[in-house]
Amino acid sequence: GAYVRGGLSRRKYAACRRVVAVSSAIREVLLKGGLAPGRLRLVYEGVPDRPPQPGGREALRELGVPEGALVVGNVAALTDHKDQRTLLRAAAEVLRAGAPACFVVVGEGELRAPLEQLARELGLGPRCLFAGFRADLDRLLPAFDVFCLSSHMEGLGTSLLDAMCFARPVVATAAGGIPEAVEDGVTGRLAAPRDPAALAAALREALHSAERRRAWGAAGRARFERLFTAERMVAQSLAVYAEAA
DSSP, X not given: OGGGOSHHHHHHHHTOSOEEESSHHHHHHHHHTTOXXXXXXXXXXXXXXXXXXXXXXXHHHHHTOOTTOEEEEEXXXXXXXXXXXXXXXXXXXXXXXXXXXXXXXXXXXXTHHHHHHHHHHXXXXXXXXXXXXXXXXXXXXXXXXXXXXXXXXXXXXXHHHHHHHTTOOEEEEOOTTHHHHSOBTTTEEEEOTTOHHHHHHHHHHHHHOHHHHHHHHHHHHHHXXXXXXXXXXXXXXXXXXXXXX
């Protein structure tokens, strides 16, 4: 795996008394890389629990989101493993089916220009907006109707933990540690990675029912409180440090 590639990385991990994996998916990669199971500890990544900030719908309108559109938001670096190409292709299918949706891609990266070109080729027009880097995610993300993460490789995905903190329903790919955060059919819907048709079907399911979105969002918030707060992550990390002392 990429996480333990090369002798230098293996020696670095071998020198540690304990190695913390942020998901079971990462733990498996480290085990396959030769790390001793007795030195590995699983501590899920966490994000701070905080209330949504007001003004999100106004921010979306300023970005150009049409009035009345259901907003599918993606927050991720514009890099290969985040795979926004699959998201854009899924968006084209969703929009062809007549869903009143608008896709907002938040983030920067080396693939921005090729992704914008792909959006033009797919005819997404004003229904796909590239917002760039944003410092106001705590007001923008709570205003999304659906949060979508389309990665083909992911340790866990802190942006989807943020979405769960704000009780957003999540549609995501079943890549890496994502299925450990998103409970399929309970807190959102999972689709196969690199499969635009499967992702489009999951998005259509979420967009079709406001009641389903509310239920998935509430279940995601409860799962976040139980497993993915920064407070829990710090407490469990301190316990690992105490054990290794």
